[in-house]
Amino acid sequence: MANHRHYILIETIKRLLRRGSYARLKKIISKVHAADLSTIFPSLSVSNQRKLFSLIEDREQQGIVLSELDEDIVLAIIENLSLDEIAAVIEKMPSDDAAAFIKMLPEEQGDSVLSRLRKIGEDVEDLLKYPDDTAGGIMIPDFIALPEEMTAGEVISTLQSKEYKDIEMPFYIYVVDERERLVGVCSLRQLVLVPSSTPLKQFMAPDVISVTTDMDQEEVAKIVARYNFLAVPVVDHESRMVGLVTVDDVIDIFREEATEDILKMAGVGQEFVETKSVYRSTRIRIPWLFASCVGGIVAFFIIGHFEDSLKKVSYLAAFIPVIMGMGGNVGIQSSTIVVRGLATGRILIHDLWRVVSKELAIGLILGTFYGLLVGLLAQYQYSVSGLTIAVCIGILTSMTVAALVGSLLPMLFARVNIDPAVATGPFVTTAIDILSVYFYFQLASLLLGL
């Protein structure tokens, strides 16, 4: 839906909510795609979110809306719902969404919902045993796996049977041996193309790329993206097929991981906080700023330490911003390139030396360039060669160290399996700031004989 139409829809719904025209709202809601409906919620107040949700009459539509919304909105909406209502919505969700939804609930509520679901014969518990961000946690258990002896014609009539009617995306037919182990795959398309008496094993592709239940979701997403798959089968440790990760989930994973990386680099936690309350947003941001505050205070003490120098040569202070700024910005550039390069596969963990030495070279060139530039300014303004040299070398060192630390840290973090994105947050910038200021003052005091 284009932006403009989207805007009109939101304004219409807001207006009808204000007026209490619930009959008209219900009519509109029944015609709007659940995915569009879900985009409206972030713009509404909590009470209107609850009201709008209660006006959705179709349980399936309710389920889609809930699975598209951010956690805090979901929790606000379902506060008003009875356990039976929650269970009724979950029943209509695809099982991967249902599992994600149940994991979102407070423990006690989750348990009660699970026992209700058990009563009505729904079984989502199998999915709950895998961690959230693994292939097992995001797979759906609805797939088509048939024995290799079955013929194309038999497969087609099997597909028409009731058992497979609810399968979400039946684009691949997986082929398994007598012990349920995955041995091949064929597309729905091939099925229509071969004579109907051909057995699966004669036209299936035998080399199936699959993932294991414990593989990290980001790895799974990369595999689906690399081979342009619509879905990838998930197998357990005995190679038995247990589920399917579909391409729509892969898109969500990439968007989610990119958001996480971006937020971590900026020091705003890792979950999207805009939709959260002012209080919660503030609480998430306070600790990250604390790092930068501590850094500032350390810089304060360093400068205080050189107070005598400053008393004699007060213009020393004037170069603090440029020295801090240049180092900080090169550091952010280097670490951003490395973090994003690692995330997109353009940089490999094993390339540590190649990547770091290149960033170091860039830092040296940039440091020389800007060191000379600002040094010229210092010389022009004050004509004190000691100061000029201190400024020049201060910037050169600050930028070189920043490029080195900014590229080395995320590479090392990635090697020991720590998320490299945290390495680009305020911590690194702060460390570089402190080092730069200290080195500059030390050098200046020495050269100026202070």
Add this chain to the structure above:
Amino acid sequence: MANHRHYILIETIKRLLRRGSYARLKKIISKVHAADLSTIFPSLSVSNQRKLFSLIEDREQQGIVLSELDEDIVLAIIENLSLDEIAAVIEKMPSDDAAAFIKMLPEEQGDSVLSRLRKIGEDVEDLLKYPDDTAGGIMIPDFIALPEEMTAGEVISTLQSKEYKDIEMPFYIYVVDERERLVGVCSLRQLVLVPSSTPLKQFMAPDVISVTTDMDQEEVAKIVARYNFLAVPVVDHESRMVGLVTVDDVIDIFREEATEDILKMAGVGQEFVETKSVYRSTRIRIPWLFASCVGGIVAFFIIGHFEDSLKKVSYLAAFIPVIMGMGGNVGIQSSTIVVRGLATGRILIHDLWRVVSKELAIGLILGTFYGLLVGLLAQYQYSVSGLTIAVCIGILTSMTVAALVGSLLPMLFARVNIDPAVATGPFVTTAIDILSVYFYFQLASLLLGL
């Protein structure tokens, strides 16, 4: 392919390249998936990239490799190829990749390649008329559109005909009226499920969501993601179907746009530069750093302006880092949240006031908290109430202004269709730094009677 296996593959290929064991290399290459092969290139030197590429014997595999690689690697590789060879590879590419590839070539070379392709009867020119980043620029022209009167059985035999054998992802059958206008869609699955004499118009879904050729690729990607489509049809301004954007391209778009946003925010251009040479990387990064350098120099003059104050109260300088750092970091937090919120649809352009006022409130709270904290430190160290107040209010103001500017600018940019990500680059941080330093010195001079 898991990381470890991937590493072994790279090391093996490097070793064989060193040894010149080309026969063995060719054998390995023929067994490796082209998508895996392409991930090896960034780790190789240019001469090895060319050598490895020349050892790929299958034109189709060559085509996939080229379409997966970054521009600079592609250009380095094809420098060694004749126009005929290039044309032969392009011929085997899916037409959207072919178009993207031709657009990448230097103009003269592109024209020569086009005329060769014309000679061998390939027609990619239709695709070249649409701008790169629109639905028209990324669509493939291979889709199945059939008249609404055709029966399911007729459709199946049409699919088996030679004409449709090369269609990339035939998961939806599009239905058109006598004037080629898109009127419906049905899945391959439905086709197998209905009796074979049913005409398309009886079981097709009549409300097809489509995009127009000039829609921005990011919008297209959002639509495919929102409705969990495998493909979305592209229509011209007369509603005639002209192409298809597939989900694999959508994944690439999201990853590319996220990379662009991240790089812009860090001030390193918008294309991934790690794989570029040191010289080119440096050239891309110099201008962005220039903004921060100019900012530093402005701060230098501001502080110089207050040199008399500094001579009298030298410890004023000690607070420069903490005031700059706190403002800068809150600004980055606010703008990152807004930029990413806009990109993911969690924030809507129309919500300007709601978003900005919330960030402002957060800035005020954080500013008060950290203002008091650092103020306490100032009081404890120097017991000069004028200084304490200047530091306290300086930080409060700096953080509040930063939150305001950091959220307002990207919102305004988005409104006038400028990419909000540029608003978070070094420019904003630099502007906030300057304002903060100026305000602090002005206030301190006033309060301390300097």
